[in-house]
Amino acid sequence: APKPNGTWGENVTVEFEDGIAWVTLNRPARRNAINPGIVWEMNAIMDALEADDRCKVMVVTGAGESFSAGMDLKEYFRATDSVPPIERERLFRANAAWQWRRMMQFPKPTISMVNGWCFGGAFQFLVASDLAVASEDAVFGLSEINWGIIPAGIVTKAVVEVMSFRDAMYYIMTGETFTGREAADMKLINKAVPAAELKDKTRDLARTLMGKNPYVLRQAKTAARFVKDLTWEQAGDYLMAKSDQTEFRDPENGRNTGMKQFLDDKSFKPGLETYDR
Numbered sequence: 100a101p102k103p104n105g106t107w108g109e110n111v112t113v114e115f116e117d118g119i120a121w122v123t124l125n126r127p128a129r130r131n132a133i134n135p136g137i138v139w140e141m142n143a144i145m146d147a148l149e150a151d152d153r154c155k156v157m158v159v160t161g162a163g164e165s166f167s168a169g170m171d172l173k174e175y176f177r178a179t180d181s182v183p184p185i186e187r188e189r190l191f192r193a194n195a196a197w198q199w200r201r202m203m204q205f206p207k208p209t210i211s212m213v214n215g216w217c218f219g220g221a222f223q224f225l226v227a228s229d230l231a232v233a234s235e236d237a238v239f240g241l242s243e244i245n246w247g248i249i250p251a252g253i254v255t256k257a258v259v260e261v262m263s264f265r266d267a268m269y270y271i272m273t274g275e276t277f278t279g280r281e282a283a284d285m286k287l288i289n290k291a292v293p294a295a296e297l298k299d300k301t302r303d304l305a306r307t308l309m310g311k312n313p314y315v316l317r318q319a320k321t322a323a324r325f326v327k328d329l330t331w332e333q334a335g336d337y338l339m340a341k342s343d344q345t346e347f348r349d350p351e352n353g354r355n356t357g358m359k360q361f362l363d364d365k366s367f368k369p370g371l372e373t374y375d376r
């Protein structure tokens with residue numbers, strides 16, 4: 100298996116466009132199944148993008164007709180059945196890192212743009228990204244049951260977090276596919292749009308996010324992740340501490356600027372728009 104070397108381009112491409120980093124899984128002939136090459140390259144990409152000013156929002160998508168056909172059964176599973184356990188664990192750990200652990204804590208907003216097939220392991224980064232937009236006719240499935248495994252990694256945890264329990268159980272147990280439109284109805288994703296509009300609508304969403312104070316946006320999304328597992332009392336204390344940290348560290352001093360523009364200058368309405376940055 101390829102070893103981490105801090106570069107990319109063979110299995111994943113990155114294109115910068117006005118603040119958006121379009122990260123494209125690029126194994127269309129394998130329906131963008133996740134092989135070790137993608138794992139190492141995605142880790143290197145996230146290392147680079149978190150510190151690259153050309154990336155204000157990261158969009159993850161797939162080349163060709165597929166978002167991602169899940170884990171590569173040949174290169175990720177079969178090929179690692181016979182390697183020393185520690186090597187396999189290292190690969191699996193690196194995969195968990197990019198697909199959910201780091202994705203959930205990525206300092207910049209992340210959007211999954213689901214352009215086609217989305218199966219199994221692909222649900223990890225689908226759910227761990229902050230927002231998700233799909234083409235109406237994209238096809239999703241928890242196909243694990245169809246080939247004799249349970250949705251492992253963190254897939255089962257991810258789907259019971261974001262889907263209703265009944266929906267999650269239904270698709271875990273039947274392995275049936277569902278469309279982007281159905282995924283939006285079930286709130287697995289934010290919205291489904293016609294395929295021809297997918298990129299434009301995703302760009303619009305990214306631009307909305309880019310209009311916000313980036314430090315506050317990071318704090319807000321991190322807080323939303325953590326409060327889910329806290330009690331009300333803990334959340335109340337944590338959020339006030341997080342809010343103080345945000346005010347203290349925000350390089351833009353957004354809170355005071357926003358307050359001034361509303362109360363003193365009367366130049367904007369916070370209910371309706373973002374303050375003038």
Ligand code: ACO
Nearest residue numbers: 128129130132168169170171172173216218219220242243
């Ligand atoms: N792992 C390994 N190879 C794959 C994968 C995969 N997950 N998905 C597709 N490929 C390969 C196929 O073996 C095929 O290889 P070949 O050209 O050497 O025959 C090639 O990609 C093209 O795939 P086709 O099946 O021919 O493409 P088609 O468009 O007809 O079907 C589909 C696409 C429905 C996505 C199908 O490939 C499929 O069912 N893939 C597996 C999906 C899946 O269940 N993934 C695992 C989820 S479970 C998990 O991730 C833990």
